[in-house]
Each structure stands twice: as C-alpha cells, then as structure tokens.
Amino acid sequence: MGRTPCCEKEGLKKGPWTPEEDQKLIDYIQKHGYGNWRTLPKNAGLQRCGKSCRLRWTNYLRPDIKRGRFSFEEEETIIQLHSILGNKWSAIAARLPGRTDNEIKNYWNTHIRKRLLRMGIDPVTHNPRLDLLDLSSILGSSFHANTSNSQMNNFSRLIGIHNSINPEVLRLANSFMSSNNLSQHQSPNFLLQNVENQEQYSHVIISQLQLQQQQQPHHQIDQSPALPPLHEVSAGCSPSTATSCGREASYYYSSAHQLLFPPSSNFASDFYSQNSQHPNDEMASNNNNNNLNAFNYSSLEGVDEFQSYDFYGSHEDQEQFREQIMEPSPETSTLNSSPTPLNSNSTYFSTANGNGTDQDEKESYCSQFLKFEIPDFFGC
DNA sequence: AATGAACCCAACCGCAATACC
DNA sequence: TGGTATTGCGGTTGGGTTCAT
Numbered sequence: 082m083g084r085t086p087c088c089e090k091e092g093l094k095k096g097p098w099t100p101e102e103d104q105k106l107i108d109y110i111q112k113h114g115y116g117n118w119r120t121l122p123k124n125a126g127l128q129r130c131g132k133s134c135r136l137r138w139t140n141y142l143r144p145d146i147k148r149g150r151f152s153f154e155e156e157e158t159i160i161q162l163h164s165i166l167g168n169k170w171s172a173i174a175a176r177l178p179g180r181t182d183n184e185i186k187n188y189w190n191t192h193i194r195k196r197l198l199r200m201g202i203d204p205v206t207h208n209p210r211l212d213l214l215d216l217s218s219i220l221g222s223s224f225h226a227n228t229s230n231s232q233m234n235n236f237s238r239l240i241g242i243h244n245s246i247n248p249e250v251l252r253l254a255n256s257f258m259s260s261n262n263l264s265q266h267q268s269p270n271f272l273l274q275n276v277e278n279q280e281q282y283s284h285v286i287i288s289q290l291q292l293q294q295q296q297q298p299h300h301q302i303d304q305s306p307a308l309p310p311l312h313e314v315s316a317g318c319s320p321s322t323a324t325s326c327g328r329e330a331s332y333y334y335s336s337a338h339q340l341l342f343p344p345s346s347n348f349a350s351d352f353y354s355q356n357s358q359h360p361n362d363e364m365a366s367n368n369n370n371n372n373l374n375a376f377n378y379s380s381l382e383g384v385d386e387f388q389s390y391d392f393y394g395s396h397e398d399q400e401q402f403r404e405q406i407m408e409p410s411p412e413t414s415t416l417n418s419s420p421t422p423l424n425s426n427s428t429y430f431s432t433a434n435g436n437g438t439d440q441d442e443k444e445s446y447c448s449q450f451l452k453f454e455i456p457d458f459f460g461c
Numbered sequence: 462a463a464t465g466a467a468c469c470c471a472a473c474c475g476c477a478a479t480a481c482c
Numbered sequence: 483t484g485g486t487a488t489t490g491c492g493g494t495t496g497g498g499t500t501c502a503t
Contacts, residue, residue, distance in 0.1 A: 095472080095473075096471095096472075096473090096496095096497090097471070097472075097497090097498095098471090098472090117488080118488075118489075119487075119488065119489095131488085131489095132473085132474095132488095132489085133472075133473080135489075135490090136471090136472065136473080137471090137472085139490095140471075140472085141471075141472095168492065168493090169491090169492090170491075170492065171490075171491060171492085182490095182491070182492080183470085183471080183472085183491095183492095184470085184471095186492075186493085187469075187470050187471085188470095190469095190470095191468070191469055191470075192469095
C-alpha cells in the first residue's frame with residue numbers, strides 16, 4: 082500500500098486528452114495491441130502514464146463503445162442489475178454491451194439515482210425511503226381520524242382480501258383512495274397530484290397483493306370476476322404485453338421482492354421458484370451465485386411497442402408520443418379507453434408531470450411516465 | 462447581458478486483486 | 483513463498499456547459 086501513483090512522475094501529462102493524443106493511442110493499439118500499459122505510452126510517444134492510457138482506451142476510444150443516450154431497455158437493465166449487484170459497475174457493464182462501467186456509474190449518479198429518489202425509492206436499497214414512509218404515518222393519523230374500520234373492511238373486500246394483508250398497507254391504500262376521492266368516472270388527472278406519495282402507495286399495494294396471492298395460492302378469495310391474476314397486476318401486464326410496460330413492470334418485480342421479503346425469509350426463494358421469470362431468480366435461489374447470464378427479463382423480452390418510438394428523439398417526437406400514447410387529452414381520456422395495448426383487465430395511469438422542466442426529465446422523459454397498472458377492481 | 466448555481470461527465474485517485482518473478 | 487508490478491475497480495474531483503435569476 083502507499084505505492085506512489087505512476088502519474089506523479091515528472092513530465093507526465095494529466096487532464097483532458099487532445100485529439101492528437103487520442104490518435105496516437107489508437108494508432109499504436111491498432112498496430113501493436115495493448116499488452117503492457119506501463120510501457121505503452123512511452124512506445125506510443127505519449128506523455129501519459131499507462132493508467133491514463135488504459136482508462137482513455139477502455140472508457141472512450143475502444144471501437145466497440147456505444148456512445149449516446151442510454152436506451153429505455155438499457156436503463157431498465159441497469160436498475161434491475163443494480164438492485165441485485167449494487168455498485169458493481171463493472172459487473173453491470175459486462176451485461177450492457179458497449180457501455181463502460183464509468184459511463185454507467187455516471188449515468189446512475191446523475192440520472193437514475195435522482196429519479197429513484199424522486200419516486201421515493203432509496204437508490205441504495207431499492208426500498209421505499211424511510212423518511213417518506215414516516216410521512217405515511219402522518220397520513221395514517223389523518224386516516225384514523227376520518228376513516229372507520231368498516232371503511233377499511235370495505236376496501237379489504239373490494240380488493241378481495243380478507244386477512245393477513247398488512248393493516249398499514251390497507252390504511253395507506255384506503256387513505257390513497259379516499260384522499261383522492263376515487264370514483265369510476267373520475268379523470269386520472271388526480272394522479273398528477275402528490276405523485277411521489279402515490280407511487281409509494283402503488284408499490285406497496287401491488288406488492289402486497291402479489292404477496293397475498295402467493296401466500297394464499299389455494300384459498301378461494303372473494304374477488305371480483307374482473308380480478309386479473311396478480312402476477313399480471315404486479316408485472317403491469319401479461320408476458321405478451323410486458324413490452325409495453327417495460328420499466329415499471331420490472332421495477333415492481335424487484336421492488337416486490339425487496340419490499341416484501343425480509344432477509345431471513347425463505348419466502349423469496351419459494352416465491353421465485355414458482356415464478357421463474359423473475360430476474361432475481363438467481364439471487365433468490367442461490368445468494369452466492371453471481372452468474373446472471375441466465376436472467377430472463379420478462380420486461381425486456383421483445384421490447385416492441387415502445388421501441389417503435391424514439392424515446393430519446395426530438396422534443397417534437399416526445400410531445401407526439403406523449404399525446405398519442407401516454408397522455409390522452411382530458412377530453413378523450415377515460416379510464417376505460419386507454420390508448421395503450423395493455424391487457425384489458427387493468428387500468429393504465431400516467432403520472433406524468435406535464436410541467437416538468439428538469440433536464441433529467443427531458444432527457445429520459447419516458448421514465449417519469451410512471452405507469453401504474455391498477456386493476457379495475459380498485460374501482461378506478 | 463452578467464453572474465452564480467446546478468449539472469454533467471471525463472479523468473483521476475487510491476485500494477484491492479491478480480500476475481509475475 | 484514473498485515481494486513487486488500490473489491491472490481492475492469504485493469513489494471522487496474538477497472543469498466545461500447549461501440553467502436560472
């Protein structure tokens with residue numbers, strides 16, 4: 082330890098690379114390959130240390146590097162892998178061809194991390210932020226003051242669950258519904274309010290529903306005929322339409338896992354042994370197995386619907402997309418006439434903040450269209 | 462138009478792991 | 483087997499750019 086950094090040698094240049102330096106490095110590597118980074122700069126006629134050359138090559142000059150914005154599915158993959166691997170940027174990069182660990186790390190810190198924070202999700206644990214959950218207790222107090230047990234029971238019946246669902250979740254859900262005065266004919270625009278809190282509720286509710294069904298697979302619960310299978314609810318769509326739901330679908334999955342399964346629980350492995358499409362299969366079944374190559378990202382399979390749009394295209398394109406797909410106009414918007422090709426058992430909400438001006442939101446606006454698949458039996 | 466704040470990302474730093482002698 | 487060199491990796495920095503006032 083304490084070894085003197087190679088770049089501290091006299092006369093070695095630091096800082097941004099010039100085009101001439103880049104060309105020298107490229108020319109040399111094309112001719113001789115990159116064997117010994119220590120001796121490479123001298124042989125290539127560069128006043129740089131080997132480390133600097135290696136970084137420049139691996140992070141910028143390498144011919145197989147993919148430049149430009151991260152695609153929708155790349156971003157989703159990063160989120161999923163990060164929920165499993167943590168800050169193992171090189172491991173994540175290994176599964177994103179053409180992307181470097183440095184690039185992914187930067188993108189995470191400048192875009193994804195902030196977005197998760199806005200969603201009320203801790204970017205480290207991928208769990209809901211505790212500070213925001215504290216807010217729920219405040220809301221809960223309000224709820225207690227205004228809501229009777231019968232109302233909670235009504236909600237319980239409404240969603241077809243009689244017992245064992247976390248009462249706090251019920252309170253949140255009921256509070257969510259009552260505070261927003263949900264009704265069959267109400268515009269979804271209410272979802273534009275308090276977006277972050279509602280995202281919290283949706284995550285928790287959907288996750289609990291998923292758990293509920295898994296815990297009671299053989300119980301005949303009192304549910305509406307329109308009640309879709311919970312795996313479809315939680316995934317936001319059936320496998321055949323998973324492509325339309327992309328980010329949110331996968332995130333519900335990973336969130337569900339982490340929200341619902343305590344570290345000591347064996348339930349996670351049991352759960353995912355029954356749901357082989359979950360990207361956390363490997364971890365759930367074998368915590369020490371880091372071979373993720375076998376992942377089957379249900380949300381990434383055949384990303385057709387969204388890919389037909391240029392998510393990262395011009396502003397006009399984005400606006401068009403917003404209008405056509407994501408944000409039906411108030412005049413034409415009804416909850417039962419969603420323009421999306423999602424499964425008909427669910428209602429499709431967009432929580433886009435139309436006033437967003439944040440650069441991050443511009444760049445990756447799609448992700449802010451957090452699409453909640455809330456089943457019809459929620460009464461929305 | 463000026464200026465300070467915020468954002469972004471290429472590059473650097475230092476530690477750990479691995480390779481080599 | 484132990485010491486040294488090299489490589490890999492994750493965290494951090496700093497300077498350029500964009501945004502807000």
